[in-house]
Amino acid sequence: MSAPHDAGFTALRSQLSEAASEFADGPDALQEILLGIVDDVDRAAREPLEIFPVCHHSPASATAMARRLRERQPKVVYLELCEDMAPLLPELRNCTLPVAVQAFATDVKGFPVEWAPLSVVAPITEASAEYQAIAYALDTPGVELVLVDRSSDHVFQWEPRAADSTQPADPDAAPPEEEAALHGDAVGVEIGDLRPRFAELEEHLLRHGRVRHWSEWWHQYVELPLGDSDHDTYRQVMFLIGSLFRRLAPGDTRRVRVDEDRERHMWTRMREHLAATGTDPADCIYVCGAFHAASRVEEFGVDGTDTFAIAPRTETVWQHGLIPSSHAAIEAQFGLAAGSVSIAATVWGKNLKRTGVAPYRMAGQAGARKTAKAAAKKTAAKPAAVPPGAAPDAAAGSPAPDRLTGFLRQPPVLDRLDEDELLGWSVEIVRAARRNGYLASTADAIAVFETSILLAGMRDRARPTPYDFQDAAVTCIEKESVPGRRDVRRLVEIMMGGDRIGRVGYDALPPLARDVHDRLAPLGLPLERRGVQRALLDIAGRPELALCSDVLWVLKYLMPAGAARPIMGERKLGERPIQESWDLALGTHQRALIELGYEGVGIEQVLEQRLRRAAYSPHATAASVLGTVEDATLYLRSRRLADELGTRALEVLAAERSVDGAPEVLRRVRRLLAYYRTSEPVLPAWIEAFVTTAYRHYCTLLPTACTDEEATVGQVAAMLGFLFGMESLALSLGCDRTQLELAVAQCHPEEPAKVALLWGAQVHLGTLTRAELRTRCDGLLGNPLVLPAYPQYLSGFVQALEPVPGLADFVVEAVSNAFGRLPDPLLLPWLPTLIGTLRTSGAELAPLLIREAGRIFPGKLAALDTWVPPWLAPARPPTARPARGTSGPRGAALLAAHPQTCDALAELLGCDGGWAAAEPDAAGAVLLGRHPETAEALEALLAGV
Template identity: 80%
Template sequence: MESTVNEGTFSALRGQLQEAAAAFAGGPDALEGILLGIVDDVDRAVREPLEIFPVCHHSPASALAMARRLREKQPKVVYLELCEDMAPLLTELRNCRLPVAVQAFATEVDGFPAEWAPLSVVAPITEASAEYQAIAYALDAPGVELVLVDRSSDHVFQWQESRNDSTAFADPDAPPAEEEAALHGDAVGVEIGDLRPRFADLEEHLLRHGRVRHWSEWWHQYVELPLGDSDHDTYRQVMLLIGSLFRRLAPGEAHQVRIDEDRERYMWTRMREHLAATGTDPADALYVCGAFHAASRVEEFGVHGANTFAITPPSATKWQHGLIPSSHAAIEAQFGLAAGSVSIAATQWAKNLKRTRVKPYRLAGQAGTKTPKAAKKAASAPAAPAPADQGPAPDRLTGFLQRPPVLDRLDEAELLGWSVEIVRAARRNGYLASTADAIAVFETSILLAGMRDRAKPTPYDFQDAAVTCIEKDTVPGRRDVRRLVEIMLGGDRVGQVGYDALPPLARDVHDRLAPLNLKLQQRGVQRALLDMAARPELQQCSDVLWMLCHLMPHGAARPIMGERKLGERPIQESWDLALGTHQRALIELGYEGVSIEQVLEQRLRRTAYGPHATTAKVLEAVEDATLYLRSRRLADELGRHALEVLATERSVDSAPEVLRRVRGLLAYYRTAEPSLPAWIESFVKTGYAHYCTLLPTAFTDDDASVRQVAAMLGFLFSMESLALSLGCDRNQLELAVAQSHPQDPAKTALLWAARTQLGTLSRADLRARCAELLGNPLVIPAYPHYLSGFLHALEPVPALADFVVEAVSNAFAQLPDPVLLPWLPTLITSLRSSGADLAPLLIREAGRIFPNRLADLDTWVPPWQTDPATATARPPRDHTAAPGSVPLLAAYPTTCDALANLLGCENGWQTPAPAPTGAALLTHHPRTAQALEELLTAP
């Protein structure tokens, strides 16, 4: 609904726009309606009794105009476009170093889809922003009230159709963000003054005709710089004009339009409620909002607008609020700004302050800043009387739009300093830059600015020139030239939340780690050395660090030396700590509880009782409760729940993990406790019956892998003695094995190993079956799979290690190369993929059986080719001929002749006296005679 406007205020501008529209379009059409509608929006906002101050987020021009207006008007009430539930946190900004972000966080949702959790809303604040100027003024000036009027954090998600919706406008030209860009996580960003065209063709038109690469550069060149020195009325009208233009040319997406209009209705409803409740004169108030919302056309607009908007109640979700560190890179990444634009804005803010001598507002005691005495005096001075109503503001738009652009004089000293500094930074980062490159950067910057119709090179022109002249083919270091320019022109400032503004959990962590004597709030990695033997009090620090390692992201607390296992307590540890870098993660832990023990217990319960929890996950939670919390109560509770989960499982997917964790817990309780907990005894008893029931099905199920079936057998065999002592029946296991009839070769070999363990299949029969497999040409291609099954059998039957070595050795000894080489890759890949953890056992056994030296391999006899009974009783061999060997062989001349022919004797016997054939040969070869004698006399 268009408001009634005074035709006299902007009558000259309306006439010019009508003529321009008629000349451009050939007659009145939609273009005229848009242009005149923009003027009407500006006129309507200017005439509103409650002064509207339009801003753009993180704009130095907006911040400068805000500081000027606050000192001139000194309003008693400041209405700020910011989530109303974040108001109590703003006083904590004085304990932080900007930039920081005000955050609303919810780990458990009630009223929203569960997959949205956790919910997070952040509102970043920098010093070069209009919102910070308004906050600092309102909090430090006596008698001034700050009222946040935007939708609450809960309504941010109530008005979203999906979790993937975002208020950010992604910049396709923005490079990938670095580590600092992740400071906000996946939070939804809320900013004051999201001023960017939502009409893609309009933005493309502006960028092309402005000869710039991205939106941030266009705004800096054509809005930021001209408005930096403008008066208050000009600033307001130009910002209202831009906001109205972008609003009227925005595409008509129903969902986004509804959200924008609902936000405006929400804010005007809240402001009218406050004005009515407090009796504040609208002339004594100031409404700070984005220029996009300042040019609103909803019926609720203004102090005399309609009261037709009903604010919905919040959901049952419990929100936590706090401050988290932010950075320029994080703001740029979240809101789709060009890399380095916020840093350039901070530099521009410092230049504006120096040039105009405007005293900015800063919170008293603000970390990282010093409050000027003049600003402190002005903040504490009594409010000046409100200026008399002088009617509507004069038309400043016509003169501003007709004024030619101001050509700034080239500041050669500044540009020369930039050129020298970037060459110095490039050399430090590995570039082969010289003085000639500095001269080239200087001249190229001027050249690029001239090509883009600019008399003075902007930071973006300088950045392009530096990349062109210095960066050749490759980047020798970690940073490229574009990043070096961003650092040189301002750098990525990273904020910090002070100790007093931290949640109780974070302060508790800092207090408990105080004995380490480290600056934990400092960014970067610090090394902590813990010698618990010399300083027993460091044991508590070790406990805290291990819990932080479990709860926080990788890198926040990383152990270098030392580990924590069940039943072990190291006496020395070494840690790399980066709690200052990961301060956001530590603060968000504080939203979940008041101590890290409470947070860890809640997370373990959430994992164990989750809808997708498996037996292995619950047992892992039991182990973590024992390791980090040393809580027998929690471990017993989770252990009983693991028993319930096991009874309901119908798959064997987690059997290997269950076996590993149960073995570890049993070993721990047997050494650390006088008796086993009742839950683990019940778990072994139930698991024995459970896996016996599932065993026949698992052998024939194609979805059950050999490793999983081997883990089931490992549980049954390794827990058998304990299970039988608790009342289990071994016949159940025997029947389960007897009912198993696998078709897969690997599972067949695994079944044979299980039968060998149970005693229903002897070693001789098992050896005979393997020999039969090697003798069947049709089965030879599948023999590697049988070997894989035998390898997995080492899990339940480790005593078969020597037999597995024998089976592999027989394959290599008996098969010819044309048969062996084709399936050798299959054997290797099968062993690597499915038996890597069991290979060391096989290698140790092979090392025990095979000779230690290569020279002994020729005379080595495999132990499986000798009779164990006679091998141990046989006396040492004598290398001399036995006296009874010749008469024995002489008594069997036929045998001697056959052996002589076999040994290649063709010339007959050379004997001095008549003797049986072959006697002379045996006389010359006593060792052969002895071996033959032993062979013939053997029983």
């Protein structure tokens, strides 16, 4: 597989062989590595199809790319980028860079379900070689752009799968800052991932280079020397670095296999295109990462083998679009130092001014017309600049002259100190620090200036780099604390170019996002801008804004927190809004809005799909499905969907064997019943079936739940609340009350709170009187062994207010008796437990107790001394009962005055007798004599009036 040796690299091979023999124990291992690197460079340089190695977001690569494209004008550009992303690239002209091309899939087929949703992003910045190639190919007539890297589907096909597989995550996870999270959890794909994979090698380079991280090493020892180099020197150095890092990579079999499969895939696609179109390889250029340029696979080159079979894609349907990106997001996802991409953008601008190279920019983007005119003038005026002493570039496939020897031998170029630039940096960072709360002064600016020069000298640099200046600023200004939100290191990054955040234009948005902007147009707000904007909706005065309100509530449901946040107004079942106020940040959360477009063509469709997905999930519960019914009614106003999801809730409830969701089921059923009773002529069939099924279901589970230690008191109380609250409706629909009575009779709880709850249920059913309940509570207070558990009994009584709210006065009585009868040595240690129990178990029911206590207790302090509790007041003597056959004068007079009432009562009781022809009093006496019970009831009614 080794290419024939060329005379151009003979001297370099001899020198490396002598060095290997001198510095190693033997020439074999080291010589094989060093000479193999030279062979890789020679082989890549000889390839007839020109290989252009690049590094991601490298200003030197972008400058060399722009220069080479203007010199050679290739007809076909092969680019290392996912082949299925090609249709999206023309939309870059409608965006503000940086942006990322994204492939997104929610419904996965052929992958583990735990990986969903799948997302792949390829970020693109203006200061990158890939953008220069894309802009050239798309804006130059007769040039074809072909993406040859594996598809997004193959990215996940080649990922390892384990039993507990989850979506593969990048090891350099993004920090929680908003700008660094623009890519979400997507897998990053970019051109030229050039970094040592051998940790010891990277550590060695950083230590001897006197730098802190890899980005600074690359800037100092690669970016600056290659910024002014000729084409052959640039290619050979990048081939050398890529081959070195590849040969010294650890033996990770899986990663090596993925790298080699990518190279096989790319060369196979290129040969297929050449064969299909008949294009001459001399008219093509292959833009790829330097790590993949010097490949050793058999499929390498236009004359390589065709033994690699590309696997078919899975049935997963992929959606493609553009999402906003930022420098911070790129740095976080690909493990770069903070601020390195911003510094690269600054160096890119300096390279253009120094070299005179005209960059490519797509027509329609900011500055494209001006740049195009400038490039045309420069191209017409003079040829591209060539460094002094550089030989003409060799053509692809011809023997390349040895430029590596001269490059490796030349001493480092010590740029002279640009005092004006450094002084401007020092003054600007002090100004920025003072704006952010630092006590910085002119003395600090001088200190930063001198410290930057000192640090550069210690690191063998005559001219301080931005990284030297950043360290000096942190040392001289930050000192001990950070007074504001940003530290000095972040201020330097902003000053050097800032975290530029891209934006996807309206024309490049998916249909759903464009539809949202169109429907919110009546608000009159620039929603594409970043930041928070306030929207005021006077729906009563402008009824057309009701449609905007519907859109905003759906966006609040679908998008992350903060994208659409209501300040005033709420949406409840059966209510219509009058006025609303919103804080909108759709421009800040543009990525989330774009990803909604991958799920459907409208937000209502996306919401319906999500509701169905939640309802039919294997982990769905009856409570969660009822929540989807409520959401469908609230946000979509869809009776059809609500009925479908309600039927699903009925199926899920019938299959449940626990009572965990009983409280939520009770709350949601109450809200839905109240809504349907006020807005519909009849109840939907599904909710009637749900009530009857739940009635029988909870009756069956009640005895088990009372003895189950995992079932809480609140859950049992919710079951009883459903049974007692829905009893009248359930009985009218055919249920049997005997089933409820038997279920309560079969309950034998042991937990004190559940015992008290059962007593409350028995009072409601009539099997336990209040007098008996009061006697039991008195027995608890009189038993010293039970007193420590008395708070739990009270907790059960409080929870019993859910199914039996009429017990509120008794609960107040039980608490009052405890405070009145227990001595302080026993009461005070017990009081925190009581308060904690009531707070945790009865927070929702406390208002009911407070109202009842306010009704019972006196309103003034002076009345407390003479106040007697109602449960201690003497009983009223019974009213004397008239003898049978007689009636009091008041009853006879009342019946005589209102004969219609007596007739109605007689008919209700089934009496056949009529009024006798006698005096009114006598007739009333006769009738009352026949029906003494009615007379007693009327007497009691009059006594209460």
